[in-house]
Amino acid sequence: MINSPYIRKPASVQSVMLQVLLALVPGIAAYVWFFGAGILVQLAIASAAALAGEAAMLAIRGKPKALFLTDLSAIVTAWLIALTFPPIVPWWLTVTGTLLAVVIVKQLYGGLGQNPFNPAMAAFCLMIVAYPALMSQWPAAGQLDFKTQLDLIFGGARQVDAITGATPLDALRTALRSAASADSELHGLRASQLMDGPAFGALGGKGGEWVALAYLLGGLWLIQRRIITWHIPAAFCGALFLTAGLLWSVRPDSFASPLFHLASGGAMLGAFFILTDPVSGATTARGKLLFAAGAAVLTYVIRAFGAYPDGIAFATLLMNILVPIIDMKTQAPVFGHKKD
Amino acid sequence: MLRKLFKFHGGVKPQTNKERSTTAPIAPVPLPDKLVIPLHQSVGGPPRPLVQRGDQVFKGQRIGAADGNLSSAVHASTSGIVRDVLPAVMPHTSGLTTLSVVIEPDGEDRWGELDRINVRAATPDELRDYLRDAGVVGLGGAVFPSHLKLKPGKEGSLDTLVINGAECEPFITCDDMLMRERATDMLKGISAMRHMLQARDVLIGIEDNKPEALAAVQAAITASGEKGIEAIAIPTRYPAGGAKQLIRVLTGIEVPHGRRSTDFGVQCFNVGTAYSIHEALEHGRPLVSRLVTVAGNVNAPRNYEVLIGTPMDHVVRLAGARPDTDRYIMGGPMMGVRMPAFDVPVVKATNCILVGSPALFPPPPPEMPCIRCGECAKACPADLAPFEMYWFSRARNFGKTQEYHLFDCIECGCCSFVCPSHIPLVDYFRFSKSEIWAREREKEAADTARERFEFKNLRQEREKQEKAEKLAAKAAATREKVAGETATPAAATAAKPSGDDAKRALIEAAMEKARQQKAQAAPKNVDVTSPDVQAEMAAIDARRRAAEHPTEAPPPPPAGQA
């Protein structure tokens, strides 16, 4: 029987997810512009794999397929996977990563709404541990034409070294480390000088900074649409800026500038699209601030001192673990119990 | 002077749908063939019937006497013959029956000898008793006996008397029309209340989508020349008309759940109640009719002055229900309750008969799992985290639901309204509340609230217990006597009782521990007696009985997707 309220706002999971996908479109467009159309192929592969994996699991678990396949949540996961993996990983790697995310991290934990970990980020971590080399090849902007990209995605033989590009983050860290050692040819160069190389743009990586900017735009639109709140992006960017700024102001020669950190890697994607995943993230206002700030500091630490190219994925998972306790400890006072 | 208004958290803005029912003035309703007047129409004890079959009654004659102070009288709404005093279906979703007086009107609608009171000479206590016997209860929907709320707090006076003309529920316009057409009389009622409460200021809160009502009330205030009364436009946002939300908006005070607002120097009454108080004090007329909005799936939505006891379909007919009508809802679309039949009577709580159809109020899309998007928390005017309470309600972890302040939920429905997963959140909360009350009742702890609430049960239980104790004492005495007589036997038997004692001590310790644990697990926020809590308890109790009623399924399906 239906009880009150008898009226409802026209809202649905599907429309929420659809808006998230739409907000990713500017970023994807910039991605294609600077790095080639290969990413579109990856998006398609990941989407297909996600839907297939989801359909199979729904069938096994006896859940209504039409309802859950059209909620678009699997597509969001798929797109985040495609956008965080290097664009030239072989197709089977994208498929494996997506299936891991959808089948294990999401469906085995109970499906939509039940997963404690961000599926896309869990897949990223598993894949980078399993295939560190493949997961660390980042072509520079304009380096590869579409045909080469297709060959790399679908072809067998791989010329790993020839196309090896570390991410700008990686490159800078490596360069900074060798600049610090006396017997390197880079010895004595400052971060700003190191960033004159062809891989770098005005702020972050060449091309990458524009993609980041496009993600930022999409993210701001999500805030304006009230799909996400400002807390997580603001806290993440703020904390990343402060942490990076602190070390940079102490030793500008050995650390990248805070703006570089914000414009590089997955920072914008993380701030607006990954950490804001409602299911695995914190839900209270104060909790969101803590959650995102924690993720930012961890991201920075992994970037600056770790061995992986970017730290967003690990930082997200680590903070996911803390979500229940963060949420519990940050419940806002209820009506009539505020102390003001 | 512009007054500083305060905001309450959350709230929603559903389509108001109020325009159509305010185009025509309040209309009278022709006498129906029969009136069915339930005796129990307010929070508190059910009144005792004062008439029997065959009696001749006048309009305004008392037919149900208040049962103690927490109760309110009921009157014949027209003159006629009592055809029956019997249990009849009441206007509640449960379809349960309640003792009702069936009156066949004689068509003359003649008032009897009216019981008058000299307002100036009467003491406050006399006035309160008078209002109780005039059957005046809160007409905003809570039907709490008004005389009980007309006591100033401990200090003997009040800072602010808040008058609720917000009327935030979509479709409902009876308060709007009352203010437009009867502002002067309403204001006189307010003055009387102000006097009884010794209130310094009076603030009349009206949502800003009712400019005509606001203007009418302001004009009436100016004409009366009374100082310290102000009609204030407040932003239109559901549930601004919730008493707590309105008090917050107008005064900035947040009255916590379970506390009396008078402890904070505020009291709140609905505009319709103010009008009834005027009718009673000035003209000696008890509450025998009220304004009812008929809206929704009808050709001509309108407000009617309806005699209590009039069958709903008799009124709806006047507005022209459309053929696809499938239900009547008493109240608005956010909090209204579905009626079990079309001919249930209009009662004092009936502010609106919302006529529904599948097209107007379609069933919600399929329920999806919660994605923790937090929309519900953003919309909750009580600052709760509905999705957390939902989670624990489903798991039947009721202790946890209370840690998340389940009982602070005012069941406004905002959370269900916004949820993108279409989860009937408030159904889960109603369900949890009734479960908790049921458990509480089983536990029969003896706090005052429930002592009144279920006094009889408690007393019987105590008597049983006392009897058992007496029996036990007697048995113990006999045992001792026997033991004393048989004290001589050898040491072997002497050792045995001590073993028994040890065992008993152990068992007792374990039981004591269990008792303590149970006490700890007991709800923390249910031991209170403020009007809203009593109203809530009454509502929950009714639901509870509904759930136990064999023909009715229990509230929500607690299963659902895993």
Ligand code: SF4
């Ligand atoms: S609005 Fe619905 S889906 Fe969103 S958190 Fe609340 S219950 Fe969950």
Ligand code: SF4
């Ligand atoms: S029904 Fe209860 S939980 Fe839901 S919004 Fe209203 S007060 Fe909050």
